[in-house]
Amino acid sequence: MKSKEEFIEKLRNSSLRPTKQRINICEVLFNRDKTFHFTISDLFNLIKDKTGEKVSLATVYNTVHAFHKKGYLKEIPINSNQTYFDTNVTDHHHFFDVKEEKLIDLKNEDVGPIEIQKSIPGKKIKSVEVLVKLED
Amino acid sequence: MKSKEEFIEKLRNSSLRPTKQRINICEVLFNRDKTFHFTISDLFNLIKDKTGEKVSLATVYNTVHAFHKKGYLKEIPINSNQTYFDTNVTDHHHFFDVKEEKLIDLKNEDVGPIEIQKSIPGKKIKSVEVLVKLED
DNA sequence: TTCGTTGTTTATAATTATTCTAAAGAAGAT
DNA sequence: ATCTTCTTTAGAATAATTATAAACAACGAA
Numbered sequence: 031m032k033s034k035e036e037f038i039e040k041l042r043n044s045s046l047r048p049t050k051q052r053i054n055i056c057e058v059l060f061n062r063d064k065t066f067h068f069t070i071s072d073l074f075n076l077i078k079d080k081t082g083e084k085v086s087l088a089t090v091y092n093t094v095h096a097f098h099k100k101g102y103l104k105e106i107p108i109n110s111n112q113t114y115f116d117t118n119v120t121d122h123h124h125f126f127d128v129k130e131e132k133l134i135d136l137k138n139e140d141v142g143p144i145e146i147q148k149s150i151p152g153k154k155i156k157s158v159e160v161l162v163k164l165e166d
Numbered sequence: 167m168k169s170k171e172e173f174i175e176k177l178r179n180s181s182l183r184p185t186k187q188r189i190n191i192c193e194v195l196f197n198r199d200k201t202f203h204f205t206i207s208d209l210f211n212l213i214k215d216k217t218g219e220k221v222s223l224a225t226v227y228n229t230v231h232a233f234h235k236k237g238y239l240k241e242i243p244i245n246s247n248q249t250y251f252d253t254n255v256t257d258h259h260h261f262f263d264v265k266e267e268k269l270i271d272l273k274n275e276d277v278g279p280i281e282i283q284k285s286i287p288g289k290k291i292k293s294v295e296v297l298v299k300l301e302d
Numbered sequence: 303t304t305c306g307t308t309g310t311t312t313a314t315a316a317t318t319a320t321t322c323t324a325a326a327g328a329a330g331a332t
Numbered sequence: 333a334t335c336t337t338c339t340t341t342a343g344a345a346t347a348a349t350t351a352t353a354a355a356c357a358a359c360g361a362a
Binding site for chain 2: 093105106107108109113117125127128135136137139140142145146147148150151153154155156157158159160161162163164165166
Binding site: 185 | 337339340341342343346348349
């Protein structure tokens with residue numbers, strides 16, 4: 031069980047005032063042991079389920095985007111019509127089960143170091159992401 | 167300059183009748199030396215520009231999807247609101263210039279072999295894709 | 303604490319990418 | 333030619349996301 035103060039700190043760091051709605055969002059996002067992969071729609075429904083209170087979709091979008099911008103959430107590139115986010119913001123890779131539309135974390139040691147031998151003048155590497163798609 | 171017969175063969179292989187519209191689409195997609203990265207919207211506009219004839223958006227979507235299904239086009243996962251495709255269907259990776267929203271091919275030797283050390287029971291690997299994001 | 307300022311929530315409208323639909327037209331086989 | 337089947341197309345429908353603006357809540361100063 032994470033503390034409310036922790037959530038408030040995350041919110042303040044993201045230049046967001048700690049409101050009831052945002053703290054509910056934090057409960058669902060950060061009050062867990064394992065990493066959490068979700069779409070906005072998943073999150074929206076879970077808030078109602080877990081806290082009993084409804085938060086408007088617009089607020090969910092705004093808050094998730096602010097956390098993403100601040101680096102408390104990571105966006106995961108998948109060929110899909112929905113954007114996936116991850117509460118594990120460390121540098122890591124993913125399996126994506128195409129059939130079940132589910133993401134699974136890969137530890138860095140499961141993939142090994144990736145050396146990019148090419149560079150583009152004037153540009154630097156921001157991130158390196160591996161996506162391994164799984165089929166049956 | 168690629169031949170019209172080549173396009174017709176690709177279309178037939180994809181269970182598509184070779185119509186004027188589809189051949190125009192092929193001109194833009196396949197009549198080039200270098201690999202081509204595009205969104206549907208890019209393609210739609212280029213057809214008008216390059217062939218002088220307009221093809222409806224629905225036809226562009228249908229044709230691209232058929233080619234994708236048949237393996238003549240590859241879909242590229244990027245965090246974006248638009249789906250990107252690639253005429254280079256060999257196994258390879260990408261740079262993505264976040265600022266300019268542009269994709270750049272990476273040769274396999276630019277990245278080196280990627281060894282996935284983890285496996286999920288009942289699932290096999292369908293693809294391994296590396297996306298390297300670039301910033302200024 | 304009260305008041306004023308500024309930030310927030312919300313329902314709803316707007317936007318954007320994509321898919322669907324159904325009618326008119328074109329390709330293929332006989 | 334003719335018939336059947338596939339295709340094109342404009343426009344409607346859908347779905348994810350973003351914008352809007354009015355009611356409301358947090359904050360800080362007096």
